[in-house]
Amino acid sequence: MSELESRIRCKSLLSKVVKVEETIQYFKDGMNLGWSGFTPAGYPKAVPIALADHVEKNNLQGKLRFNLFIGASVGAETENRWAQLDMIDRRWPYQTGKDIAKGINEGRIRMGDKHLSLFAQDLGYGFYTKDTPTGKLDLAIIEVSAITEDGGLVPTSSCGVIPEILMICDKVIVEVNTGQPSFEGMHDIIVPGTPPNRQVFNITKADSRIGTTYCPCDPNKIIAIVESKHLDKGRAFAEQDDTSEAIANHIMDFFQYEVKCGRLPKNLLPIQSGVGSIANAVVGGLAKGPFSNLTVYTEVLQDTMLDLFDSGKLDAASSCSLSLSENPGFPRFFANFEKYAPKITLRPLSISNAPEPIRRLGCIAMNTPVEFDIYAHANSTLVGGTRMINGLGGSGDFLRNAFLSIMHTPSTRPSKTDPHGITCVVPKAPHIDHTEHDLDVLVTEQGLADLRGLAPKDRAQMLIDKCVHPEYKPIMQEYFDMAKKECLSKGIGHEPQLFDRCFKMQMNLAKHGTMKIKDWNVPDIV
Amino acid sequence: MSELESRIRCKSLLSKVVKVEETIQYFKDGMNLGWSGFTPAGYPKAVPIALADHVEKNNLQGKLRFNLFIGASVGAETENRWAQLDMIDRRWPYQTGKDIAKGINEGRIRMGDKHLSLFAQDLGYGFYTKDTPTGKLDLAIIEVSAITEDGGLVPTSSCGVIPEILMICDKVIVEVNTGQPSFEGMHDIIVPGTPPNRQVFNITKADSRIGTTYCPCDPNKIIAIVESKHLDKGRAFAEQDDTSEAIANHIMDFFQYEVKCGRLPKNLLPIQSGVGSIANAVVGGLAKGPFSNLTVYTEVLQDTMLDLFDSGKLDAASSCSLSLSENPGFPRFFANFEKYAPKITLRPLSISNAPEPIRRLGCIAMNTPVEFDIYAHANSTLVGGTRMINGLGGSGDFLRNAFLSIMHTPSTRPSKTDPHGITCVVPKAPHIDHTEHDLDVLVTEQGLADLRGLAPKDRAQMLIDKCVHPEYKPIMQEYFDMAKKECLSKGIGHEPQLFDRCFKMQMNLAKHGTMKIKDWNVPDIV
Structure with a gap:
């Protein structure tokens, strides 16, 4: 039995195993996609890279664009490369990469961020897909360590929003990562209910366990399984100073x-x-x-x-x-x-x-x-x-x-x-x-x-x-004293600010390369 | 048996009943006080009014100043009158009243606000009293409907932060309000533990009950009990329009x-x-x-x-x-x-x-x-x-x-x-x-x-x-279009703003009485 076969314990799913190229057919322009992953950990790699190769080879830049919903950022070789190839329309709720940031700040990629706990639940409640015909995600790509006997998905190095993706997605491509050992046993997963049926999260210590080691998944949702040997592209250690x-x-x-x-x-x-x-x-x-x-x-x-x-x-x-x-x-x-x-x-x-x-x-x-x-x-x-x-x-x-x-x-x-x-x-x-x-x-x-x-x-x-x-103390003290004086004398000084000067330091930086302003009272703005 | 006696079911406490004037002696300049109450409901009235009368009669304005920690605002006849009489130094976390607002905005009263759920727990954790010799509140004034056999305090029309006050205060003056029926039975109180011993709040429906109908209180903490017949000064109904x-x-x-x-x-x-x-x-x-x-x-x-x-x-x-x-x-x-x-x-x-x-x-x-x-x-x-x-x-x-x-x-x-x-x-x-x-x-x-x-x-x-x-649509659209144009062209346009103009409407209001600015591009600021 191959490593891949031993990881797929739901044997009826073995027939779904395909080469990664065969998954390209499932992707259509404008789709809403859900990926596993959270930071460069546990994200799908084989399929996104194959799709990027496909776009590059066939000059499809700007013709296959997707809305990406992922727990947080993922590895640059996937989302940043997709941005390079103009494959991203919307991106929630976090991202990392020079090209994706460029696309966002030049107005080509529509990014939104929200507190991550809210992003997760709002995704599961269908808030991000409410204007689509089905109200659901079109396709999910989930990296797993293994698939249990019942089709349950055992994540790899992160859990991200896998439960919420499965709540609102009926078509799932699974990447079984055999390039690294299985993480089975490390996860504690519950699928949160929707109010008024949301559970108590009975965690009373950091290591409390309240769920299962896999995320339940209807095997009929799984449309394709590919083997992946790609490793997480985790960031190098930051130097201390x-x-x-x-x-x-x-x-x-x-x-x-x-x-x-x-x-x-x-x-x-x-x-x-x-x-x-x-x-x-x-x-x-x-x-x-x-x-x-x-x-x-x-x-x-x-x-x-x-x-x-x-x-x-x-x-x-x-x-x-x-x-x-x-x-x-x-x-x-x-x-x-x-x-x-x-x-x-x-x-x-x-x-x-x-x-x-x-x-x-x-x-x-x-x-x-x-x-x-x-x-x-x-x-x-x-x-x-x-x-x-x-x-x-x-x-x-x-x-x-x-x-x-x-x-x-x-x-x-x-x-x-x-x-x-x-x-x-x-x-x-x-x-x-x-x-x-x-x-x-x-x-x-x-x-x-x-x-x-x-x-x-x-x-x-x-x-x-x-x-x-x-170097900034006298500058800041002068502003604060000035703001107090002007606002308190007018009886509007609970939190003094001067709206003609409060951003002067930022404008000084743009104009003169430093926030050390010379004189708070000299007009320095349009 | 008088109404007051029937409300005090812990009979050993009957000896603590005093006339309201006799509580004045407990108040010293600079004290940290905790009151019951939340909005003009359930706040102490007899003692605060008597103390205000005392200050007024004896010209003690500015000589008896307190730090007030209350669940939210309370009736104007108490906190606002205290502000009139210069009896408030610090006030957390909310207030209502013309004079108290004036004191805050002129810098005489130091107010702080925080999300109310955080205020409650931070008070109980001792964060607001950390710089005092005891780390505790000096004195509490709690309005109750009744006192149970064990000294438990049954609140009136609000619960406020009574549990947290009792966690960090050893001296409590109780006002038993016999001017209105008892609210006993309506409350559901638990005293939250301090991490790592904080409980699950097992509320799964709006009417779930997880606690007791009174707040436990060591009877030895109660230094005085007064009878009150004052009614909550609830605000009148706001008109609809x-x-x-x-x-x-x-x-x-x-x-x-x-x-x-x-x-x-x-x-x-x-x-x-x-x-x-x-x-x-x-x-x-x-x-x-x-x-x-x-x-x-x-x-x-x-x-x-x-x-x-x-x-x-x-x-x-x-x-x-x-x-x-x-x-x-x-x-x-x-x-x-x-x-x-x-x-x-x-x-x-x-x-x-x-x-x-x-x-x-x-x-x-x-x-x-x-x-x-x-x-x-x-x-x-x-x-x-x-x-x-x-x-x-x-x-x-x-x-x-x-x-x-x-x-x-x-x-x-x-x-x-x-x-x-x-x-x-x-x-x-x-x-x-x-x-x-x-x-x-x-x-x-x-x-x-x-x-x-x-x-x-x-x-x-x-x-x-x-x-x-x-009337503001064209003005706002012009700003937004202008901000997009300037920021996107520089590749800094995820959320376009123009820091030399973003508060121009507010400055126009101060200067010209309206936020309808005539021209975004004419310098109109210092």
């Missing part, structure tokens, strides 16, 4: 203080940590730090999490995806499968990011924004307020529902002409994804501002004092 | 369409409806409409809800407060107590507004903002972006977690010089409480925009087409 280290140290000090005051247990509370160099430094800080018996409840596990397991300080991790690097992450994971796998639970997005378990467990959420403002509104998605980077992701699911909501960023970033040309603490965020009502603690390498219980003007002063880079 | 009627009709049509498409059950899903004339019109529309066996899961029940019960179409209502008008609301309620009371469940704020039951039940959330913008960001709190009205309330708890998130507003409001001088649909909201990632449907009397699944620029065009007032 002094700024990230300093931020992580502030956070470790804060945790220790909170434990001392009795507001956090000694083993903290389940950690959600985003992606990037600061998140890596924080996880690194935990691996070296004084806390043990930690747990993680998050949406993405990256390579550093293996270090935290190896430190002996991490008892369990729950996530939507195991997004390790192609090398060394996955080889390291598979070489120690018996050690890591029993401590990891992979859940569908609708559960990993649901407010219900996040609040109940009391997660500590930590994410990096593009920038935040003096009143603690944060921009996570649009550089300069208009240019999409990747999307919102699950930051709002975790930050809104956490026990402690923390955002961290370097205080400045370089512009083309000035190593500190961009301040990440601004008078007013030009786009807002997380509001002042959502965030507890903001951190830069300059310091940590614990904003809990502070009124807006007290928050602003603390942020200027603790988080703003020294 | 043609605009509200038109909005309600759009919503009723939308519900019917969604039922027809199979996306909503015939009896809809649990309704959350805010306060004000549009909310009243919507509830009125439901009372006349084609839907029956409705349920309500909300934070405030107002007089119109009695009409909905009387229509026979409402099976059950869950709320944090029963905020009826002093007349005719409460007399009507008490005259038909046996009819209404069994269908109403009053819950603590931490349960009524918890994301967990709101998502599970799949509420339909409807709230009125100050304004929203073309990309569907909404301002609920700060007029002109800086002046606090009342606060955020629970709008975010419901809108973020609802099955359908709906906001409704008149398309315009009058300015001093122009009956349509203010447009409620703007290029960019000057303050953002709810983001584009939170809202599904926006409605004005002009029409309803179903934004589900639309990318930002498609949302903007639909909002301009369906919701903007005819």
Whole structure:
């Protein structure tokens, strides 16, 4: 029996096995597609790559365009290549890749982002397909480790929105990935009901199990099965730097203080940590730090999490995806499968990011924004307020529902002409994804501002004092003092802003390459 | 046995009964106080009024200032009078009253607002009192219907944050309200644990009961009991108008369409409806409409809800407060107590507004903002972006977690010089409480925009087409076209904005009394 045959335990489905080229016929221009995957983990590769090859070979650019609904971003060799070949019309709810971002910001690709937990349920409720003739997705492509005796789909390195896709799709192409070991046993899946019949998600610890290790699927829905040997193209490890280290140290000090005051247990509370160099430094800080018996409840596990397991300080991790690097992450994971796998639970997005378990467990959420403002509104998605980077992701699911909501960023970033040309603490965020009502603690390498219980003007002063880079402190203080003076004297000063100047720093950057403005009172705008 | 004695079933506490004047001694300048109450319902009145009289009589204005932590606003005769007498330093998380708003916007009162479900839990976790010597509230004042044999507190017309106050306060003054019948039996209370020991909130229907009808309280905490005969000063019924009627009709049509498409059950899903004339019109529309066996899961029940019960179409209502008008609301309620009371469940704020039951039940959330913008960001709190009205309330708890998130507003409001001088649909909201990632449907009397699944620029065009007032349509379309042209040509146009002009309408209003700007390209700002 071949590896493929042994993975397909529902034997009636063996007749559905085809060569990948034979799936091309199912794709028509304008279709709504659902893919498995969440970050470059668990996404279909063989079929999307074959379809891209087909488009390229036959000069079909712009003639086969699709609407893509996937848990989050997927590997660049699939969605970004599709963007290069003008194969994407709509894209929800997140993406990664230079070409897809270009298409979005030039208006050729219609992207929308939503809190990931809401994206998952709204997809299952049919909200994204409500204007189609059937109200359903036209076609799904799901990567699996195996198919159970009853046709149940065993995911690979992520669960994404597989349950919701199957709720609203009657035609499924399955990619059985035999290029890597099976992940069977690591998943905990329930198919959420639709209100008023939605279940209690009875998760009371990070490693609670409430479902099955596969996603039930009517075998009649499966129209084709292909074998895939493609590996997840996980991102390489981000380097740590002094700024990230300093931020992580502030956070470790804060945790220790909170434990001392009795507001956090000694083993903290389940950690959600985003992606990037600061998140890596924080996880690194935990691996070296004084806390043990930690747990993680998050949406993405990256390579550093293996270090935290190896430190002996991490008892369990729950996530939507195991997004390790192609090398060394996955080889390291598979070489120690018996050690890591029993401590990891992979859940569908609708559960990993649901407010219900996040609040109940009391997660500590930590994410990096593009920038935040003096009143603690944060921009996570649009550089300069208009240019999409990747999307919102699950930051709002975790930050809104956490026990402690923390955002961290370097205080400045370089512009083309000035190593500190961009301040990440601004008078007013030009786009807002997380509001002042959502965030507890903001951190830069300059310091940590614990904003809990502070009124807006007290928050602003603390942020200027603790988080703003020294080169921007006088500039920000001058704006704040000026705004207070003008607004309070008119009796409109709960949260002072000057609407003729609040974006002057951003306009100065566009015009002069730095946000260090010379004079707040000189007109510098149209 | 007097009425008071019969209400105090824990007989050892009878010795704590004092005259209201005798409680004055417990109040010291700078104290952190927790009150019962949520909206003008269930708040202490006798003690706060006596303390205000004391301050007034003895010219202690500014010498006895307190930090007030209450579930939401309370009656003007208490918190607003305290503001008049300069008795408030900090105020969380909501307020109502001309004088308290004035104090906030002139910088004398430090107010903060947070999603109410978060306020409740953060209060219980000690986040607001973390910088005090004890980490606790100094004193609580709780209005009750009765005290049980074990000292349990039976609330009156609201539950507010009584459980959280008792978690972090060791000294409680109780007001037993004998001026109205007891509400005993209507409440469903659990005291939420602190993570990692937080319970499942096993609410699967609007009328699920998961707790007790009283809030447990160590009798030793009760330092004084006073009798009160003050009635809740509930607001009068808001008049309905043609605009509200038109909005309600759009919503009723939308519900019917969604039922027809199979996306909503015939009896809809649990309704959350805010306060004000549009909310009243919507509830009125439901009372006349084609839907029956409705349920309500909300934070405030107002007089119109009695009409909905009387229509026979409402099976059950869950709320944090029963905020009826002093007349005719409460007399009507008490005259038909046996009819209404069994269908109403009053819950603590931490349960009524918890994301967990709101998502599970799949509420339909409807709230009125100050304004929203073309990309569907909404301002609920700060007029002109800086002046606090009342606060955020629970709008975010419901809108973020609802099955359908709906906001409704008149398309315009009058300015001093122009009956349509203010447009409620703007290029960019000057303050953002709810983001584009939170809202599904926006409605004005002009029409309803179903934004589900639309990318930002498609949302903007639909909002301009369906919701903007005819006098503002060309102005808004010109801005949007101009912004698209400038941003897309630079490849930064996912969500086009022009930062030198996006607030020009607001500045025009301040300067010229109307938001109808004459020319987008003429410099009109500092």
